Amino acid sequence: MKFLDEYRDRAAVERLSRAIRRAVTRPWTIMEICGGQTHTILKSGLEDLLPREITLVHGPGCPVCVTPVELIDKAVAIAARPEAMMCSFGDMLRVPGSQSSLFDAKARGGDVRIVYSPMDAVKLARMNPERQVVFFAVGFETTAPANAMAVWQAAREGLANFSVLVAHVLVPPAIEAILSAENCRVQAFLAPGHVCAVVGFKDYEPLAARYRVPIVVTGFEPVDLLEGVWMAAQQLEAGRAEVENQYSRAVAREGNRPAQKIVAEVFEVGPRQWRGIGEIPSSGLRLRGPYRQFDAAERFEMAAPGARESADCISGLVLQGLKKPYECRVFGTGCTPERPLGAPMVSSEGACAAYYLYGRHKAR
Amino acid sequence: MKEFTLTCPAPLAAEDRILLAHGGGGKLTNQLIERVFLPAFSNPALEARHDGAVVRAGGERLAFTTDSYVVRPLFFPGGNIGDLAVNGTVNDLAMCGARPRYLSTGFILEEGLPFETLRAIVESMREAAAAAGVELVTGDTKVVDKGKGDGVFINTAGIGVFEHDVEIGPHKVTPGDAVIVSGDLGAHGVAILSVREGLEFEAPIVSDTAPLWAPVEALLAAGVEVHCLRDATRGGLASALNEIASARGVGVRIREADIPVEEAVRGACEILGLDPLYVANEGRFAAFVPAAQAAQALDVLRAVAVSRRAAIAGEVVEDGPGVVVMESRIGGNRVVDMLSGEQLPRIC
Numbered sequence: 198m199k200f201l202d203e204y205r206d207r208a209a210v211e212r213l214s215r216a217i218r219r220a221v222t223r224p225w226t227i228m229e230i231c232g233g234q235t236h237t238i239l240k241s242g243l244e245d246l247l248p249r250e251i252t253l254v255h256g257p258g259c260p261v262c263v264t265p266v267e268l269i270d271k272a273v274a275i276a277a278r279p280e281a282m283m284c285s286f287g288d289m290l291r292v293p294g295s296q297s298s299l300f301d302a303k304a305r306g307g308d309v310r311i312v313y314s315p316m317d318a319v320k321l322a323r324m325n326p327e328r329q330v331v332f333f334a335v336g337f338e339t340t341a342p343a344n345a346m347a348v349w350q351a352a353r354e355g356l357a358n359f360s361v362l363v364a365h366v367l368v369p370p371a372i373e374a375i376l377s378a379e380n381c382r383v384q385a386f387l388a389p390g391h392v393c394a395v396v397g398f399k400d401y402e403p404l405a406a407r408y409r410v411p412i413v414v415t416g417f418e419p420v421d422l423l424e425g426v427w428m429a430a431q432q433l434e435a436g437r438a439e440v441e442n443q444y445s446r447a448v449a450r451e452g453n454r455p456a457q458k459i460v461a462e463v464f465e466v467g468p469r470q471w472r473g474i475g476e477i478p479s480s481g482l483r484l485r486g487p488y489r490q491f492d493a494a495e496r497f498e499m500a501a502p503g504a505r506e507s508a509d510c511i512s513g514l515v516l517q518g519l520k521k522p523y524e525c526r527v528f529g530t531g532c533t534p535e536r537p538l539g540a541p542m543v544s545s546e547g548a549c550a551a552y553y554l555y556g557r558h559k560a561r
Numbered sequence: 562m563k564e565f566t567l568t569c570p571a572p573l574a575a576e577d578r579i580l581l582a583h584g585g586g587g588k589l590t591n592q593l594i595e596r597v598f599l600p601a602f603s604n605p606a607l608e609a610r611h612d613g614a615v616v617r618a619g620g621e622r623l624a625f626t627t628d629s630y631v632v633r634p635l636f637f638p639g640g641n642i643g644d645l646a647v648n649g650t651v652n653d654l655a656m657c658g659a660r661p662r663y664l665s666t667g668f669i670l671e672e673g674l675p676f677e678t679l680r681a682i683v684e685s686m687r688e689a690a691a692a693a694g695v696e697l698v699t700g701d702t703k704v705v706d707k708g709k710g711d712g713v714f715i716n717t718a719g720i721g722v723f724e725h726d727v728e729i730g731p732h733k734v735t736p737g738d739a740v741i742v743s744g745d746l747g748a749h750g751v752a753i754l755s756v757r758e759g760l761e762f763e764a765p766i767v768s769d770t771a772p773l774w775a776p777v778e779a780l781l782a783a784g785v786e787v788h789c790l791r792d793a794t795r796g797g798l799a800s801a802l803n804e805i806a807s808a809r810g811v812g813v814r815i816r817e818a819d820i821p822v823e824e825a826v827r828g829a830c831e832i833l834g835l836d837p838l839y840v841a842n843e844g845r846f847a848a849f850v851p852a853a854q855a856a857q858a859l860d861v862l863r864a865v866a867v868s869r870r871a872a873i874a875g876e877v878v879e880d881g882p883g884v885v886v887m888e889s890r891i892g893g894n895r896v897v898d899m900l901s902g903e904q905l906p907r908i909c
Contacts, residue, residue: 198824198828198831207892210891210892240889242894246892300581303581304578304581313758419889
């Protein structure tokens with residue numbers, strides 16, 4: 198398949214693998230930020246091709262994993278209302294809230310729909326004027342433009358029965374939170390290519406300079422990831438700390454201006470809770486002034502049930518890269534994709550689920 | 562920020578009611594069978610946990626199976642619920658190594674269903690039965706209130722006869738066996754999803770729904786000592802291989818580069834965020850045969866139209882009992898687990 202096969206090419210992968218071996222003289226810890234990258238690494242068995250000196254740790258870039266439990270509870274509560282039609286991306290449905298998931302809400306008779314685009318939810322609102330259609334607007338900068346466009350479109354059409362439950366998060370503040378923690382062991386980052394395709398990578402330059410850490414904007418295919426690791430390793434070995442762009446076929450420094458414009462029109466930056474991590478200042482998006490009428494959290498008043506905590510789950514340490522999923526006491530036993538104790542075991546992008554699905558034979 | 566605070570709420574697993582995933586063919590389906598059905602109905606034929614039961618009646622060895630069809634949409638590129646209902650049951654019998662002979666059919670119709678729709682479905686059942694060499698010899702009809710069904714639900718049951726003494730089942734699988742996939746994967750599931758999602762491709766992806774007795778008959782007629790057959794329906798090839806691996810306590814190794822998937826299906830799976838290994842097929846199966854006969858089996862299968870794209874995808878190993886490991890295109894290894902819940906499209 199064009200534009201994919203060349204990035205999954207065995208010969209190219211082996212060339213890069215040899216180049217990394219030649220470049221590396223001592224141990225380095227590199228974090229890939231995005232869950233999509235983690236998924237490729239585990240699915241293609243990429244770690245088999247890396248020298249022992251390179252340790253990959255898996256970052257918090259799985260939107261499903263970091264969506265706060267309170268918001269999932271809200272989504273479940275909205276889904277239970279008879280007038281509501283709750284629309285969501287597929288992998289949010291299995292994420293456990295404090296009591297249940299959207300799948301459970303569906304089993305209890307709630308109208309929960311999987312959509313591929315927020316514009317599908319707008320269409321549903323148009324077609325079902327008697328229903329309240331809510332879209333669970335989850336994700337990083339990547340999904341923000343389409344979600345903003347959905348709200349903008351609903352405003353333009355005056356769709357009073359459409360709203361969004363916003364759980365948008367931003368990558369640079371999360372990187373800063375990881376770097377500023379005292380126990381940080383990450384020495385270089387592979388920045389998420391699709392996020393950067395939208396916002397560019399100017400915002401990463403001050404981070405690289407302030408924390409003396411190489412950041413390589415990286416794609417999602419095996420060749421991309423190995424090239425990203427190679428570029429990061431060369432910087433580490435040379436003592437450089439720059440922002441470099443491996444994913445230049447999709448990412449420009451300035452990003453996608455029209456996409457940024459629609460996001461700025463509809464959203465503003467605010468503080469945000471990250472599941473497993475806590476509140477990070479200026480790390481999320483919320484609806485701006487005239488668009489707040491589309492905020493489902495305000496449209497549907499509800500009391501948030503208290504969250505029950507699992508003492509066993511170490512997802513905070515996993516999301517920060519301090520522990521590998523299989524170092525968790527309950528990994529694969531008390532915590533599995535069917536009975537997840539923490540969100541990283543839910544989505545196929547979550548580090549724990551990716552390890553469980555693709556890497557169990559190594560943990561043994 | 563000094564330290565990360567750890568907050569990870571424990572969910573309560575919903576075990577007090579049926580979830581959609583209980584019908585998905587993956588882990589929850591297996592749990593349901595193990596915890597509810599097996600303890601209640603326990604008997605040797607059931608416990609063999611094959612695609613159909615092998616029973617004795619009047620001194621004859623017979624294969625007996627049943628399946629229900631609730632597909633939406635009722636009509637999709639390459640077929641409809643009618644031919645699916647015939648082929649699915651025919652294939653479960655074929656996977657036992659039995660020649661499919663007689664089918665029953667039960668219709669659950671929703672009030673208001675257009676006669677034209679029912680006639681079209683029945684006509685394609687007639688054609689599918691003729692193609693598979695089976696007869697629909699008994700049936701039943703129920704009508705439910707409007708809103709209580711999804712147009713048409715169909716149940717079929719089938720009886721097949723054995724014309725050979727080869728024992729076929731998971732218990733025969735042996736380390737060293739070759740694992741043959743009978744054709745390209747994923748077309749059926751993607752055809753259904755593309756209709757549901759309104760996706761259009763340059764060339765439409767057509768369901769692979771087809772009867773599978775012909776390739777099985779050819780294997781047996783050629784004297785291939787078939788150890789086990791499993792059609793890769795719900796949960797795809799991944800679930801089929803996992804079922805055999807765990808039932809027999811062996812490992813299975815497959816190579817991604819050797820598993821045929823059509824370009825259009827691969828593309829659609831990339832767009833939809835699905836893995837073709839887990840996508841449903843309705844005319845594809847995995848055959849476990851002795852390594853010494855693998856090349857012969859491949860030739861035999863490739864001479865039959867429905868399995869002309871058959872390929873040797875891997876082998877049975879002693880290592881890692883119950884685990885299916887795949888060598889990726891780039892040479893890394895990963896575990897191919899059984900589908901957990903439903904395969905969900907990823908966010909990004």
